[in-house]
Amino acid sequence: EAQVTQNPRYLITVTGKKLTVTCSQNMNHEYMSWYRQDPGLGLRQIYYSMNVEVTDKGDVPEGYKVSRKEKRNFPLILESPSPNQTSLYFCASSSVGSYNSPLHFGNGTRLTVT
């Protein structure tokens, strides 16, 4: 089954404790991206990657890191989480061939930073 898999689904942590949210897709997509969803703000892009070893900032990259060492994986790293990073996070992927290719989303990770 074609899918984007995020883990964990829920995560509670404390300020300053490094964490990684994993994302993996099995569709051989070149493009992958991370979004955060906050009430009243919709979803906003954090980082994206056009292919292996190619990453770039989205609209809200502060406090986040990403890496793309393999085509299928695109982890999101919070080196020193803060309470303002409490949010719902989505990973998404798509092929690069067509501009109306839909984004395939993971099921989200609910992060709480205390």
Next chain:
Amino acid sequence: AQTVTQSQPEMSVQEAETVTLSCTYDTSESDYYLFWYKQPPSRQMILVIRQEAYKQQNATENRFSVNFQKAAKSFSLKISDSQLGDAAMYFCAYRKGAGGTSYGKLTFGQGTILTVHP
């Protein structure tokens, strides 16, 4: 920068009735794509319908249709014969077409919570 605005934080509809969700956007681009996504309580993001800006004909997917007014920069979603399973948060989204940076980036509206009453 492109912006997408959904001015209705919440909407409600009776089962079997029709409801329209509003979306406006701002862009200086001529080539772009518009989408409606549904997010049920499970948090999945489900693509409902998409529209290419160069197409004049409004997109339709079964009970879902759009009213795309390019000059007015409006992209509303109409749900006909509403069902209980349509209850969800709905997001309008914009994606720039070919060229430039930020390939593939979706710009989302704030979302509209749709309640369906039996």
